[in-house]
Amino acid sequence: MDVINIRDKFDLFTEHWRPKVIASLNGQEVKLVKVQGVFPWHHHDDADEMFMVWRGRFRIEFRDRVADMGPGDLVVVPRGVEHRTAADEEAEILVFEPAEVLNTGNIVDETFTAPRGAKI
Amino acid sequence: MDVINIRDKFDLFTEHWRPKVIASLNGQEVKLVKVQGVFPWHHHDDADEMFMVWRGRFRIEFRDRVADMGPGDLVVVPRGVEHRTAADEEAEILVFEPAEVLNTGNIVDETFTAPRGAKI
Numbered sequence: 001m002d003v004i005n006i007r008d009k010f011d012l013f014t015e016h017w018r019p020k021v022i023a024s025l026n027g028q029e030v031k032l033v034k035v036q037g038v039f040p041w042h043h044h045d046d047a048d049e050m051f052m053v054w055r056g057r058f059r060i061e062f063r064d065r066v067a068d069m070g071p072g073d074l075v076v077v078p079r080g081v082e083h084r085t086a087a088d089e090e091a092e093i094l095v096f097e098p099a100e101v102l103n104t105g106n107i108v109d110e111t112f113t114a115p116r117g118a119k120i
Numbered sequence: 121m122d123v124i125n126i127r128d129k130f131d132l133f134t135e136h137w138r139p140k141v142i143a144s145l146n147g148q149e150v151k152l153v154k155v156q157g158v159f160p161w162h163h164h165d166d167a168d169e170m171f172m173v174w175r176g177r178f179r180i181e182f183r184d185r186v187a188d189m190g191p192g193d194l195v196v197v198p199r200g201v202e203h204r205t206a207a208d209e210e211a212e213i214l215v216f217e218p219a220e221v222l223n224t225g226n227i228v229d230e231t232f233t234a235p236r237g238a239k240i
Contacts, residue, residue, distance in 0.1 A: 001182065001201070006172075006192045025168035025196045026218055028148055048145035052126075062121065072126045076145050081121070096216065098146055 006032070006054060010092050012120050017112050019095055019103055020120035031095040032120070033103075038086040040112055042105035049077045049097045056091030060084075126152070126174060130212050132240050137232050139215055139223055140240035151215040152240070153223075158206040160232055162225035169197045169217045176211030180204075 009022050009032055017039060019031040035058065051060060052074040060067040060075055061084050067075045077083050085093075104113045129142050129152055137159060139151040155178065171180060172194040180187040180195055181204050187195045197203050205213075224233045 001180075001185075001187060001195055001197060003187050003189055004194050006194065023170060023194060023196050025170050025198075025216065026148060028146060028216075030170065030194070030216075050143060050145050050150065060121075065121075067121060067123050069123055074124050074126065074143060074150070075121055076143050077121060078145075096145065096148075096150075 006094070009120055010034070010054070016090070017103070018114045018118065020118055022120060024099060027099055028096060029099045029101075029117075031097070033093050033095055034090060035085060035087045035093055036090040039084050040104060040107060040109050041082055041084045042107045043082045044077075044079055044097075044101060044105040046079055047098045047101045048079050049095060049101070051075050051077070051085070052094040052096075054092040054094055056087060056089060058091045058093055059086045061086060126214070129240055130154070130174070136210070137223070138234045138238065140238055142240060144219060147219055148216060149219045149221075149237075151217070153213050153215055154210060155205060155207045155213055156210040159204045160224060160227060160229050161202055161204045162227045163202045164197075164199055164217075164221060164225040166199055167218045167221045168199050169215060169221070171195050171197070171205070172214040172216075174212040174214055176207060176209060178211045178213055179206045181206060 019033040023030040053069045058069045139153040143150040173189045178189045
């Protein structure tokens with residue numbers, strides 16, 4: 001029941017595309033991730049994902065459209081929907097999803113697949 | 121997969137202690153609530169609750185301590201833990217919890233118990 005400050009947590013790491021778990025509840029995790037560049041196309045068979053922008057500009061690209069987002073914007077990507085995330089300049093993102101979701105979903109990518117459950 | 125802006129959603133209502141669902145995923149809901157004053161003591165038998173401060177100062181009071189929070193702070197209240205929320209001046213809060221949780225948990229209060237699942 002400690003108070004967790006999101007800004008302080010973001011300041012603890014610098015690497016991109018490596019989600020850090022800051023809170024867990026009801027089988028779900030709250031993660032922070034810094035992003036820059038373009039993530040691989042993927043989907044999650046059994047997990048809806050919510051992305052909330054904390055700082056910067058962020059895109060979620062679907063096969064037929066793009067969600068263009070800024071601070072205070074959120075989008076839910078339903079399970080099974082192919083997507084990729086992108087940011088031209090560094091952005092800070094909160095992610096809400098079930099515990100133990102793999103960040104690259106149905107694919108494994110040498111660069112982008114990150115360890116599950118890394119806490120900060 | 122629409123973009124939801126948290127500020128815009130907060131601007132759609134004015135009443136206190138009436139959570140509004142803005143997103144649903146994995147059986148959980150993301151709610152906005154404006155608060156001012158002191159909420160009744162209660163607990164939730166089967167739901168962990170996360171509170172994130174969007175604007176203002178906010179307290180979560182436990183029987184043995186108080187979590188004093190400002191913008192960008194979050195706290196997870198584990199299931200079963202008695203608590204009450206409070207704010208001296210109006211504050212704007214995001215809540216993450218399982219769908220269909222009653223805001224007053226194990227009690228019913230004529231003033232504070234709010235309809236479940238109200239969307240905005």
